[in-house]
Each structure stands twice: as C-alpha cells, then as structure tokens.
Amino acid sequence: MSMKPKYPVVSRRDFFKRGAVVGMGANTLAGQARAQARSGQIKFDHVANVVVVGAGASGLPAAIMACDQGASVIVIDANRDIGGHAIVSGGRIPLGGGTRLQKKYGIADSADQVYLDHTNFKNSEFRFGDRELIRMWANENAATFDFLLDNGVIFNDAPPTIVNGGSVPRLFVAKPYSDNLNETINGSPGSGLMRHLEASARKKGAAIFLRHKLTRILRENSKSGRVFGVTANLEGREVNIQARRGVVIATGGHTANVDFRRMFDPRLTEESRPQANLGPDRRPMASYWLWISALPSGRHRIRLTNAATP
C-alpha cells in the first residue's frame, strides 16, 4: 500500500504513518510496550489504524487523508447522521492561493497574497492574527481547496467573489447536494460539501459508526501516556475501539471553550465571541483536550487527554 501523501500535510504525515497520538519522542517504544500491556486487558469491539471522532468538516477530511495514506479508518459520530454543523452551513469556502477553480476563471492568486490579505493591518479582523499559523494556512489554501474537488465536492458554476476584505476573489460556494431534505437536512449548500466527502470517505474504505458518542479516550494511564483507543456510548452500551496508530479528535465547538482556546492564545478571553462553533446542545465542546506543541525536531507532538473542562 502506498503511504505517499498527494497533498502537503505538514506533520500529519508522521501522525498517520507512525502512530503519533502520544509519546512521539525518545520513549516511544517503551510507551508502545506499556500501551500494549494495558490495551491487552481491554476487550475491543472494533479495531482500525486510525479512529476519527466526529464526522464533520474536520473529521471526514481527516478520515479521507488517512485512507489515502493506506490506513484503515473508523469514524464515529454521536449524531444519527454525518455532517455536524458543516452540513447545515452556508458551504462558503474562502480558500484561494491559486486553486484550480480560480485558474478556470482567470484569477491570479498566490499563497503569499493570501498571507498578505489575512495579515493586513487595515483589516481589524486579521491585524492581530498569529503570523505563523496564517502563513501555514495560506500555504495550504490551494491544496485544501483542490482536495475538496478531488473528493467530489461540486461548486456553483459562478466566478468567485471577494471575501474577508481580500484583494483577490476567492469565495466559492458549494452546490446543495440534492433536493431531498432527508439528504440535505435543511437544503443548505453545506450538504454539497459533506455528502460528497462522506461518499468519498466510504468509497476509500472508512467505516462510519453513527450514534457512537465518545465518552473516554483510552490511555496508558488515566490522564497521560500513549492513547490506544476510545470508548463510545451506543444506546447505553459501551463500545471499545482500538486505534493502532492514532486517534483524531474532531468534535468541533472548541473555539467556544474559553479555557481551551486560551491554551493556544491567552488573548482569547470571555469577551471574544466565536462564530457558530458550539458543540452538541449548543454548549462549548472540547472536554477532550488536544495539545499540540512543536518538538525541537520540527515535528509536532500531539497529546490527548480526557480531562473534563470545568
């Protein structure tokens, strides 16, 4: 099986390739041995290389990329259908940098221009943005948009428009999936995004388990050490799923969690209002904390804990 990624994936390549949820350091082997000892005591109902939690705008692309890199994938979602907030969203995709569709309409754009537009001091929304993150995002704009095209998303056949006060037209809007409200939920363009990603994920081999609500991340120790799977609640029953290589938490809503977001940017106090990013029941999510910190080697370390937020 080919493990070569088609798209630039920063350090996620290592994540899927080597199993990097926790302990990607000098003690990885020792950690694996201990994790195996502990995971041996658990009866697993399912097993996959990668377990993705949340079948929304983040989770399904993560699942597709893991499949693309040869991993077996299980996606779980608490809801009765895939899509999260994204399926009822406006399906407006403000990505540029020279996408295939921009080129089709004769629009010249570049990653540098995306970066400049999103760090412009005249734009009050962006002037305080984290330069490093915006640079990384700008670099991946075009590849991310083309990833959507490659995975079946269809956009309205109309030239893009200006978005976010930028200098170049970048905004394309997905075409609603169908006229059937059972498929689109509310007829929103977001359905055109999520149903095609769902189809692609399934076609590439991802198994999607609905009504599986994450209740626990299985770790070596109660709040530390290597992650080796998750426990989900399926109609009152506990289901244990082993993840041989990694767990991706994509449950959304984290920007509404003040404590969580302030770990990444202490300036984002209660006064900052996130847009449309509450979890199920319209509550801030992220009771499953995701820590990402740069390793000296330039790789990223990803650690997960299941510490509940206050």
Ligand SMILES: Cc1cc2nc3c(=O)[nH]c(=O)nc-3n(C[C@H](O)[C@H](O)[C@H](O)COP(=O)(O)OP(=O)(O)OC[C@H]3O[C@@H](n4cnc5c(N)ncnc54)[C@H](O)[C@@H]3O)c2cc1C
């Ligand atoms: C009305 C509306 C319009 C929007 N319009 C746009 C737009 O036009 N363009 C744009 O870029 N953005 C738009 N957004 C924002 C966009 O939808 C979100 O930023 C995006 O969906 C976030 O993706 P996500 O994967 O983090 O979360 P979601 O897409 O919400 O996915 C999270 C998934 O995790 C599942 N989940 C949560 N907890 C658990 C658990 N414990 N166990 C298992 N599964 C769990 C949820 O059921 C859900 O399916 C809009 C949002 C809304 C609400």
